[in-house]
Amino acid sequence: MIKVAPAGARERAQQAAALRTDGLVVEVPSAAGPRAVVRGISLTLERGQITALVGETGSGKTLTALALIGLLPPGVHRRVDRVTLGSDDISSFSVADMSRVRGRRISMIFQDPMTALNPVLAIGFQVEEPMRANLGLDARTAHERARALLEQLRLPDVDRTLRRYPHELSGGMRQRVLIAIALACDPQVLLADEPTTALDVTVQSQILELLREQVDRRGLAVLLVTHDLGVAAQVAERIDVMYGGAIVESGAVEDVLTAPTHPYTRGLVGCIPRVDVRLRPLPTLPGSAQGVWDVRAGCRFAPRCAHAIDKCRVDDPALEPVGEGHAAACWVFAPPARS
Amino acid sequence: MTAAVEVSGLVVEYGLRAGILGRAAGSVRAVDGVSFAIESGRTLGLVGESGSGKTSVARAVLGIAPISAGTVRLRGTDVTHATGRARRGMRRHAQMVFQQPTTSLDPRRSVASSISEPLVHLMGLHGGALDRRVVELLGLVGLEAEHATRLPRQLSGGQRQRVAIARAIATSPALVVCDEPTSSLDVSVQAQIINLLVRLQGELGLTYLFISHDLGTVRQIADTVAVMHLGRIVESGPVATVLSAPADEYTRALMAAVPSIDRVRRRTAVPAEGTRA
Numbered sequence: 059m060i061k062v063a064p065a066g067a068r069e070r071a072q073q074a075a076a077l078r079t080d081g082l083v084v085e086v087p088s089a090a091g092p093r094a095v096v097r098g099i100s101l102t103l104e105r106g107q108i109t110a111l112v113g114e115t116g117s118g119k120t121l122t123a124l125a126l127i128g129l130l131p132p133g134v135h136r137r138v139d140r141v142t143l144g145s146d147d148i149s150s151f152s153v154a155d156m157s158r159v160r161g162r163r164i165s166m167i168f169q170d171p172m173t174a175l176n177p178v179l180a181i182g183f184q185v186e187e188p189m190r191a192n193l194g195l196d197a198r199t200a201h202e203r204a205r206a207l208l209e210q211l212r213l214p215d216v217d218r219t220l221r222r223y224p225h226e227l228s229g230g231m232r233q234r235v236l237i238a239i240a241l242a243c244d245p246q247v248l249l250a251d252e253p254t255t256a257l258d259v260t261v262q263s264q265i266l267e268l269l270r271e272q273v274d275r276r277g278l279a280v281l282l283v284t285h286d287l288g289v290a291a292q293v294a295e296r297i298d299v300m301y302g303g304a305i306v307e308s309g310a311v312e313d314v315l316t317a318p319t320h321p322y323t324r325g326l327v328g329c330i331p332r333v334d335v336r337l338r339p340l341p342t343l344p345g346s347a348q349g350v351w352d353v354r355a356g357c358r359f360a361p362r363c364a365h366a367i368d369k370c371r372v373d374d375p376a377l378e379p380v381g382e383g384h385a386a387a388c389w390v391f392a393p394p395a396r397s
Numbered sequence: 398m399t400a401a402v403e404v405s406g407l408v409v410e411y412g413l414r415a416g417i418l419g420r421a422a423g424s425v426r427a428v429d430g431v432s433f434a435i436e437s438g439r440t441l442g443l444v445g446e447s448g449s450g451k452t453s454v455a456r457a458v459l460g461i462a463p464i465s466a467g468t469v470r471l472r473g474t475d476v477t478h479a480t481g482r483a484r485r486g487m488r489r490h491a492q493m494v495f496q497q498p499t500t501s502l503d504p505r506r507s508v509a510s511s512i513s514e515p516l517v518h519l520m521g522l523h524g525g526a527l528d529r530r531v532v533e534l535l536g537l538v539g540l541e542a543e544h545a546t547r548l549p550r551q552l553s554g555g556q557r558q559r560v561a562i563a564r565a566i567a568t569s570p571a572l573v574v575c576d577e578p579t580s581s582l583d584v585s586v587q588a589q590i591i592n593l594l595v596r597l598q599g600e601l602g603l604t605y606l607f608i609s610h611d612l613g614t615v616r617q618i619a620d621t622v623a624v625m626h627l628g629r630i631v632e633s634g635p636v637a638t639v640l641s642a643p644a645d646e647y648t649r650a651l652m653a654a655v656p657s658i659d660r661v662r663r664r665t666a667v668p669a670e671g672t673r674a
Contacts, residue, residue, distance in 0.1 A: 259655050288655070339596075
């Protein structure tokens with residue numbers, strides 16, 4: 059049974075959020091029937107903020123993003139108590155309804171810009187197409203807007219870039235083009251799935267700065283899916299840590315990273331190799347994530363947890379507040395307040 | 398102390414081809430006069446961005462990249478232009494751990510079969526001696542004898558990389574080149590693999606050429622570090638010195654670009670109260 063947090067606290071943040079979801083479940087088919095790989099999570103994306111969704115392979119972070127924008131692979135289904143985009147409830151939107159929203163009000167960028175771009179179409183066409191299709195702009199207006207957008211994203215020699223093809227651009231330039239396409243129709247929400255993972259660190263840092271700049275300038279709400287806590291620390295306001303299909307810790311970046319509460323978050327923070335000091339041996343998290351097929355009862359992290367008690371192996375903990383705007387799902391370190 | 402590997406004035410150039418007939422059309426210099434030595438039992442971290450030439454250096458050391466100038470010595474023997482029998486002998490002494498264990502292991506070969514290959518072909522082992530060595534190697538990298546019959550897809554990413562490490566150290570090589578061995582792994586598994594490499598070095602006296610773009614990982618494993626940029630080494634020295642007080646402008650830029658959780662942005666925007674319960 060999925061536990062949801064008390065309703066009162068959630069209602070308060072109602073107005074401002076660009077995107078909210080409650081009780082999001084994603085199920086994938088298996089021989090033994092559908093398995094929930096995202097298990098009833100709640101997310102809130104605020105205008106002008108970057109929320110980092112951090113997790114390892116198989117934690118369900120990418121499926122969460124795909125479920126929000128309605129791009130789940132065939133056979134994979136979502137159930138949700140509620141999704142709101144601005145003031146609109148889009149929980150029951152059909153595929154056709156979603157395709158009218160996607161690109162216009164909510165858009166997404168992916169890890170590998172080479173596969174996300176069409177190799178046989180010029181950059182200009184690909185940036186202008188969503189403006190013409192979604193906003194009905196004529197060719198000249200779309201072209202002017204595309205020029206302005208690429209300039210904002212500091213692509214060099216904009217007129218020439220618009221005529222070039224994806225293979226003629228560097229990885230960093232391609233990712234900027236992808237961001238331009240995602241922002242072409244001025245959406246309120248951007249989902250970014252590991253947008254800098256394929257890039258060198260110096261280019262990564264430029265792209266993150268650009269993203270930050272666009273967020274501040276447009277009041278954009280961003281969900282940044284990443285496995286890298288360093289990336290989250292650099293640009294995000296909030297972090298949601300996912301493990302085994304659930305959010306195990308959530309809060310402001312400085313709270314989660316300087317005072318991690320959940321043993322998984324603490325382990326993750328502890329085992330990042332540090333540049334300033336050599337540790338022998340490096341602290342580790344024992345074992346590895348069981349991935350999406352883990353169906354055991356109780357806390358999914360319990361088998362790797364040094365602090366697990368009997369209750370952890372039986373009951374799944376829900377997020378409980380551990381500080382202002384900071385919550386963790388752990389029987390040991392975030393026990394529910396006695397009522 | 399003799400150097401396990403000594404590289405001097407290394408130049409690697411790749412030919413460029415043009416047109417549908419593939420006519421030679423000049424060349425590009427990927428490595429432009431690189432020199433370094435790694436003492437036996439030590440680790441050199443080679444850092445730089447893509448295109449800096451670090452992988453070309455590794456390939457040249459392993460004898461699989463065209464060397465235009467300079468020399469490569471393994472345990473004092475010049476192997477720069479080794480061919481035939483000398484080349485085979487060299488293979489035993491220089492092995493590699495690749496970035497992606499998923500692609501560096503044959504998906505249809507069992508763990509034991511992958512680890513056996515260098516033992517059979519480079520060491521001439523067979524029968525009971527071969528089996529005993531495979532089990533011993535599995536133990537060294539923290540796997541069980543029962544893993545021997547598994548296929549790569551039946552293992553986790555971390556376990557696969559352990560198999561790749563077992564295969565690389567099977568022939569007791571003078572040098573193990575590790576090309577980003579942890580970057581495809583989850584953070585929680587990366588530290589396990591680093592600890593394994595460090596432990597194996599202590600137990601077996603291995604020498605590593607450790608290629609990485611991750612300065613934190615290099616800090617943890619390397620004794621000395623060389624920073625490459627555009628085919629040249631722009632800075633090198635003891636890892637603690639270079640990473641705590643980088644002298645070169647490029648090294649400083651590289652370090653500034655690394656996202657670190659120590660530099661949490663303290664933004665004025667306070668999160669909405671009770672955003673989540």
